[in-house]
Structure formats: C-alpha cells, structure tokens
Amino acid sequence: MNDAWKLADRELTSRLIVGTGGVQSLDVLGKVLAASGTELTTVAMRRINPAGEGSLLGVIQRAGVGVLPNTAGCHTAAEALLVARLAREALGTGWVKLEVIADDTTLLPDPVELLDAAQQLVADGFTVLPYTNDDPVLALRLEEAGCAAVMPLGAPIGSGLGIRNPHNIAMIVERASVPVILDAGIGTASDAALAMELGCDGVLVASAITRAADPELMAVAIKLAVEAGRAAYQAGRIPRRWHAVASSPMAGQVLT
Amino acid sequence: MIVTVNGESREIPAGTTVEQLVAQLTAAPSGVAAAVNGQVLPRRTWASTPLADRDEVEVVTAVQGG
Numbered sequence: 001m002n003d004a005w006k007l008a009d010r011e012l013t014s015r016l017i018v019g020t021g022g023v024q025s026l027d028v029l030g031k032v033l034a035a036s037g038t039e040l041t042t043v044a045m046r047r048i049n050p051a052g053e054g055s056l057l058g059v060i061q062r063a064g065v066g067v068l069p070n071t072a073g074c075h076t077a078a079e080a081l082l083v084a085r086l087a088r089e090a091l092g093t094g095w096v097k098l099e100v101i102a103d104d105t106t107l108l109p110d111p112v113e114l115l116d117a118a119q120q121l122v123a124d125g126f127t128v129l130p131y132t133n134d135d136p137v138l139a140l141r142l143e144e145a146g147c148a149a150v151m152p153l154g155a156p157i158g159s160g161l162g163i164r165n166p167h168n169i170a171m172i173v174e175r176a177s178v179p180v181i182l183d184a185g186i187g188t189a190s191d192a193a194l195a196m197e198l199g200c201d202g203v204l205v206a207s208a209i210t211r212a213a214d215p216e217l218m219a220v221a222i223k224l225a226v227e228a229g230r231a232a233y234q235a236g237r238i239p240r241r242w243h244a245v246a247s248s249p250m251a252g253q254v255l256t
Numbered sequence: 257m258i259v260t261v262n263g264e265s266r267e268i269p270a271g272t273t274v275e276q277l278v279a280q281l282t283a284a285p286s287g288v289a290a291a292v293n294g295q296v297l298p299r300r301t302w303a304s305t306p307l308a309d310r311d312e313v314e315v316v317t318a319v320q321g322g
Contacts, residue, residue, distance in 0.1 A: 087318075
C-alpha cells in the first residue's frame, strides 16, 4: 500500500516519528530506529559535555534517518529562538520541533509564548513543527502563523496516558489543512492506532518506545499500530449504535 | 580575561578566538554550534572572531531528546 505523505517539502513513507529521548544506549537507539521504520527522529540541543559518550548523530546518520531538533526545556519564545538557531547551525537543518513549555511539572505548552515563537521562527525561514495543546483554536492559530504542521498532545509528555481528549484531536484534524501529528502521551500501541484512526497524519513517539521493557519490540508494535490505524481511518469505520444490528440475515430463519 | 562558557566562568588568554575556545571543549568537526552573547555564530566565522572579556558563550550539540 503506497501511502506516502508530505511534511513541508519532504515526502515521507513512514507515519511514525521516533523521539530519541529516554533511550538507554546508542546501541539500543540504532535497533529502535531500524525496527520502527521511521524516517525522522528528534534530538534535543544541550550544552556540550566534554566527557560525553559516542556520537548520537552518527547513529542517526547510519540509520539513514533525518534529524529533527527540538527546543525542549525552553520556557520563553526568546529561549526557543536561540535554541532553534543553534540547532540550525549545528545540524544544518531549518526544521524545528518547537516546544515552549509553561512549567516543569506539567510540561504543558505555554500557548502565548508558543505562538510568539512560531511567528518569529517562520519569519526567520524555519520549518516549524509546534508541540501544542489539544486546543483546536490554538492549532488553527499556529497554522495561520505559517507552521508546517501542528503537533497536539494526547496527554502530558512521558505520561503514557494515551489520548485524553479524542474529540479535540478529531476537531483539530477536521479543520487543519497542514499535517496533524499526535505528539506526547502515547503509552502503547493501541494509543498510536487511535491517533491514526482519528485522522492524524502521523504520530511522534519517544518514551513509549525508549522506556519500554523491550524497546525494539515496542518499536515494531507501534509501527504496526500506526499502519493499522491509518488503514482503518482510510477504510472508514462503521458508526457506533446504541442497539445491536444483526450481521446474519433475518430471512429464512429456522423458527420453532 | 574572564568569559562565561556554558554557565561557568573560565579564564582564557586575551585574543582567544571562538574556534580556540570550542576546541578546548570538543574535537567534533561538525554537529556543534556556538553563540556569543545570544548571537549564533556560523562556524566559518569562529576562527576570525576573538572573544572579549565578560562574553557569555554557549557551546551546544545534539543529545537524546523527545
């Protein structure tokens, strides 16, 4: 089934984006990237540690996967701008997964700073993929600001709580004319399938894979779930009904 | 002179360039970016950019992150 999709100017086959956060080792990361079939993976930007281990970027390059820097940890638009520009210089990509969080307890996006940062980064030529609340109004505002996609959360980062408000995700999908990528909250494969069944164009998963007891196997499970959910969305599910609808014919029934 | 590098004070000889400072932290030929006083400097300009006393320097690279 050829189901390629376009994210900004990039044609992608896989609808799963893997985050590298939380992975135990670079060896495991290499296996996870291969098993997931992903074509895009996120990294964070941090102050250099002279004693740092091996090359994360080397592992990603050898896997043939594109790198998507994020602005994780930024609390203001100004911080996010600096980190995005550092990432562009370090990694040679104008793509950024924009994260501007309100506080370290919820890690929820700060909508005011997020929109401000998105506008400034778009003006600076970035391809902006914003991590946003599951707010249909804000999603539209981000699209109007020129973002290349919107990435609503299913639940707080790392919580594994799944999609807390499927109605809002469906409404974001219904109104968006840029790709919608469910980001954050995925706990297991069925959550990723639901995101796709709701009509999301893709899913970003980090912790659910990297912190699973067997990350490589979970990468396979979530890859399959994304494919299954996408196929189910395209196939068109039956409506929910209050009462039963017999699937066997009523005519010719044996009566006693 | 004293500069702040990634949040820590560091004494360096006057005239030290950004390139020389970064070389003290990493030998990586790519994947590294530097900002001085909040301005990102393209790598090609590092060798010709001397630091000044009290400059605040950030030197970053990619790490694992969601």
